[in-house]
Amino acid sequence: MIPYGRQSIDQADIDAVVEVLQSDWLTQGPSIERFEAAMAARHEAQHAVAVCNATAALHIACLAVDLGPGDWLWTTPNTFVASANCARYCGANVDFVDIDPHTWNLCADALEAKLITAEQAGRLPKVVVPVAFSGQSCDMARIKLLAQRYGFIVIEDASHAVGASYLGRPVGCGDYADMTIFSFHPVKIITTGEGGMVLTNRAELAERLRSLRSHGITRNPAQMSEPSHGPWYYQQTELGYNYRITDIQAALGLSQLHKLDAFVARRRELAARYDQLLADLPLQLPTRQAGAESAWHLYVVRLKLDQIGKTHREVFEGLRTAGIGVNLHYIPVHTQPYYRALGFKDGDFPNAEAYYREAVSLPMFSGLSNQQLEVIVLAARKVLGG
The missing domain is CATH 3.90.1150.10 (Aspartate Aminotransferase, domain 1)
Structure with missing residues (x-):
């Protein structure tokens, strides 16, 4: 059987993973920061935050902009369920925007028409999640103009689109989205086994994302409510999650990124x-x-x-x-x-x-x-x- 998709792993990938296995770091080590820095540079973004999978990335992206009960997230119906479920994890409401019959992406015309109606009803979305279906961006320039007009946040689900470009710029550069989500599942463009990432150019969002992926814990004295008790000390400042990626996965991702x-x-x-x-x-x-x-x-x-x-x-x-x-x-x-x-x-x-x-x-x-x-x-x- 010829599969619909599969990973491409070579000896360099295997060697990168073995090197980590033989090191002092398996979970939270230097490969993660190297992978994040390389992804940010490759996609011309200011910040990259790696997590355990793209669903986790969508979840903390929504949390980072305080999506919650009473809010609305809109996305396309032609996507994996995670693009909508991320709103439900936050207690928010979900609605959908129909697709363009030619590109099969979220339709910008349908989005604009729905926004006009929603504004009249006082039910505008807080977040819109356009999905780069099959690896091709939506009409992101127009979506950005609509975001500016109607005040919603754009979280681009580019799980399919690592390495894609839009209007001459890498998808993930932040020109048209507040945050961009990538997936590193084995059938995607590059893989970490399981894994995901959020790219953003907003420093405050990146800081919040890093907190949310690791239990809401900080070791930064500037973020603590009282002076540090010593070098062992940390504080949980909000309710976060264990959505961390491992050094093993990051090493594989960094090796894959070279290809x-x-x-x-x-x-x-x-x-x-x-x-x-x-x-x-x-x-x-x-x-x-x-x-x-x-x-x-x-x-x-x-x-x-x-x-x-x-x-x-x-x-x-x-x-x-x-x-x-x-x-x-x-x-x-x-x-x-x-x-x-x-x-x-x-x-x-x-x-x-x-x-x-x-x-x-x-x-x-x-x-x-x-x-x-x-x-x-x-x-x-x-x-x-x-």
């Missing part, structure tokens, strides 16, 4: 080859948004089922039977039972629902060979009847 450009370049080659070989099949291929250079975490197609003569499930299972490990990203979040119980229903976000009925994620990872890609395309031709 980021090569990984992204290969993914772009594969996407271009898919475009070429699938062009004559009854599929809607991914749209490239002007000014956005995708990192190509995913390569998603939509089935033109009226031309194929098979159901969505028949196509999906046919490809799996042929040894192609296709997947589906994503089931619209508002249709999950938890969110239905909050009042969401079918028909609320029709573009996302229509997308779900037709979407298939084809294998995409930097180690995918040209021969494997041709096997995938041949299987698709057989299943689709092309």
